[in-house]
Amino acid sequence: xxxxxxxxxxxxxxxxxxxxxxxxxxxxxxxxxxxxxxxxxxxxxxxxxxxxxxxxxxxxxxxxxxxxxxxxxxxxxxxxxxxxxxxxxxxxxxxxxxxxxxxxxxxxxxxxxxxxxxxxxxxxxxxxxxxxxxxxxxxxxxxxxxxxxxxxxxxxxxxxxxxx
Amino acid sequence: xxxxxxxxxxxxxxxxxxxxxxxxxxxxxxxxxxxxxxxxxxxxxxxxxxxxxxxxxxxxxxxxxxxxxxxxxxxxxxxxxxxxxxxxxxxxxxxxxxxxxxxxxxxxxxxxxxxxxxxxxxxxxxxxxxxxxxxxxxxxxxxxxxxxxxxxxxxxxxxxxxxxxxxxxxxxxxxxxxxxxxxxxxxxxxxxxxxxxxxxxxxxxxxxxxxxxxxxxxxxxxxxxxxxxxxxxxxxxxxxxxxxxxxxxxxxxxxxxxxxxxxxxxxxxxxxxxxxxxxxxxxxxxxxxxxxxxxxxxxxxxxxxxxxxxxxxxxxxxxxxxxxxxxxxxxxxxxxxxxxxxxxxxxxxxxxxxxxxxxxxxxxxxxxxxxxxxxxxxxxxxxxxxxxxxxxxxxxxxxxxxxxxxxxxxxxxxxxxxxxxxxxxxxxxxxxx
Numbered sequence: 001x002x003x004x005x006x007x008x009x010x011x012x013x014x015x016x017x018x019x020x021x022x023x024x025x026x027x028x029x030x031x032x033x034x035x036x037x038x039x040x041x042x043x044x045x046x047x048x049x050x051x052x053x054x055x056x057x058x059x060x061x062x063x064x065x066x067x068x069x070x071x072x073x074x075x076x077x078x079x080x081x082x083x084x085x086x087x088x089x090x091x092x093x094x095x096x097x098x099x100x101x102x103x104x105x106x107x108x109x110x111x112x113x114x115x116x117x118x119x120x121x122x123x124x125x126x127x128x129x130x131x132x133x134x135x136x137x138x139x140x141x142x143x144x145x146x147x148x149x150x151x152x153x154x155x156x157x158x159x160x161x162x163x164x
Numbered sequence: 165x166x167x168x169x170x171x172x173x174x175x176x177x178x179x180x181x182x183x184x185x186x187x188x189x190x191x192x193x194x195x196x197x198x199x200x201x202x203x204x205x206x207x208x209x210x211x212x213x214x215x216x217x218x219x220x221x222x223x224x225x226x227x228x229x230x231x232x233x234x235x236x237x238x239x240x241x242x243x244x245x246x247x248x249x250x251x252x253x254x255x256x257x258x259x260x261x262x263x264x265x266x267x268x269x270x271x272x273x274x275x276x277x278x279x280x281x282x283x284x285x286x287x288x289x290x291x292x293x294x295x296x297x298x299x300x301x302x303x304x305x306x307x308x309x310x311x312x313x314x315x316x317x318x319x320x321x322x323x324x325x326x327x328x329x330x331x332x333x334x335x336x337x338x339x340x341x342x343x344x345x346x347x348x349x350x351x352x353x354x355x356x357x358x359x360x361x362x363x364x365x366x367x368x369x370x371x372x373x374x375x376x377x378x379x380x381x382x383x384x385x386x387x388x389x390x391x392x393x394x395x396x397x398x399x400x401x402x403x404x405x406x407x408x409x410x411x412x413x414x415x416x417x418x419x420x421x422x423x424x425x426x427x428x429x430x431x432x433x434x435x436x437x438x439x440x441x442x443x444x445x446x447x448x449x450x451x452x453x454x455x456x457x458x459x460x461x462x463x464x465x466x467x468x469x470x471x472x473x474x475x476x477x478x479x480x481x482x483x484x485x486x487x488x489x490x491x492x493x494x495x496x497x498x499x500x501x502x503x504x505x506x507x508x509x510x511x512x513x514x515x516x517x518x519x520x521x522x523x524x525x526x527x528x529x530x531x532x533x534x535x536x537x538x539x540x541x542x543x544x545x546x547x548x549x550x551x552x553x554x555x556x557x558x559x560x561x562x563x564x565x566x567x568x569x570x571x572x573x574x575x576x577x578x579x580x581x582x583x584x585x586x587x588x589x590x591x592x593x594x595x596x597x
Binding site for chain 1: 181182183184185186187188189190193194197207208209211212213215216219220221222224225228229232403406407410411413414432433436437439440441443444445447448449451497498499541542
């Protein structure tokens with residue numbers, strides 16, 4: 001399971017890198033076409049850039065759950081024992097899982113809503129962008145599941161060492 | 165639900181989750197869910213609808229690009245060139261490295277839009293150097309952290325891009341408005357360094373000759389053109405802010421790759437990925453914060469607040485102080501971007517009700533939030549600098565408080581005299597006001 005998740009995580013990273021590189025192209029095209037007239041003015045460049053951007057945000061948000069890169073606030077002190085850290089992790093990650101589940105459940109409605117629409121300029125079916133939301137929910141569920149197992153093990157190991 | 169009940173559920177859930185250390189972006193999204201479920205006219209897929217609407221913005225595209233440009237400049241070793249230039253200009257003042265630290269932060273702020281890139285890049289160069297020359301480690305850490313907050317005040321600034329995009333205020337106008345307060349903060353901090361240096365006998369460098377200064381300047385000149393391209397391009401009407409940010413990316417890639425030859429082709433994927441992930445984490449927060457803000461507006465919380473505030477009959481100055489205090493407080497606990505979306509959208513009608521200019525309001529907000537970058541428990545720049553300096557955060561707090569004092573005075577001055585902010589945009593580009 002860990003190897004599958006590792007591979008998926010690597011795939012998401014590659015996708016994010018490629019999309020970041022691609023994102024530069026439509027905006028540059030827009031400037032070049034305005035000042036040179038060599039290429040016709042592509043009205044849809046702006047739209048493609050925005051859609052690319054939505055995917056970057058959602059893929060980055062998926063990766064950041066596994067990397068624990070989302071910003072959090074240290075108001076409470078970090079628990080000193082492994083058992084304490086395991087319990088704290090279980091609480092945080094199960095709360096995050098609630099949002100992941102909501103994204104899967106209601107993201108399905110949202111994606112269906114997108115399926116009935118096409119974009120204004122390039123005529124893309126909106127499902128191709130809206131699907132990023134339920135996909136984020138599914139991805140988070142897997143990544144958080146992995147975290148919850150780790151937290152549980154940490155809590156148990158703390159138990160056995162008796163330092164809790 | 166009444167405005168009061170909705171606000172209580174939203175802020176209550178959010179507060180509890182954040183204290184439990186749920187990431188801020190997730191806590192904001194989760195707080196929306198019970199409200200969306202409880203009201204029969206609403207459904208949780210509205211959360212995603214609001215998120216989508218906030219990401220589907222051409223202006224916000226500037227955020228990943230400004231981050232990318234800053235990271236490219238950092239990887240290309242531009243910071244070292246700026247340090248040399250600062251050494252040739254202010255190194256001979258008492259407390260030389262302290263002044264260099266402040267000046268490099270100011271120059272770097274003009275190139276990048278983010279304070280954390282500033283603290284990391286400058287801190288790793290200057291904190292070890294300062295410790296070696298006999299500066300107290302807490303002072304070295306504190307001056308690095310505090311001066312890096314200029315990154316969000318001096319243009320280009322990611323916070324201003326978010327602010328302008330969200331509240332439909334001219335980003336060019338905001339950029340120009342940040343220049344004078346930013347330079348005043350730099351001068352205030354240099355004065356503080358001077359006092360420290362006299363009291364503690366910190367060293368200075370020999371005055372550089374004109375020839376040395378000219379050499380250092382020409383080494384850094386091409387990097388210093390970046391702010392001119394960005395600000396000039398936007399103010400002159402050549403580019404939109406998003407286009408200017410892409411031009412900055414291309415310019416820094418050419419500078420690092422072809423002219424300075426310090427960036428290899430194989431470095432690019434890593435820089436792309438790291439900038440992309442950081443931008444995504446910040447922007448994801450914009451989505452859930454927007455849904456949160458939308459719900460507050462749906463239940464008419466801002467209107468209720470305006471009614472309450474106008475019933476006190478306060479004037480622009482007391483409202484200005486109230487705004488600054490609210491941003492200072494929330495900035496201690498959460499990241500600046502969600503703070504802008506939640507508080508900024510609530511307080512905008514309040515500021516408008518006393519006739520405050522939207523750009524004046526924005527700059528008060530941005531300066532107040534800049535404090536949050538160095539105040540515990542969530543001061544990212546302070547955490548980064550303390551980590552580099554190998555000092556505990558608690559030990560640095562006294563010096564941080566002393567160095568922030570001139571900045572606090574400036575914040576009050578900005579509230580009292582809006583012209584500090586509005587003078588430059590009015591002079592150069594009155595169409596932005």
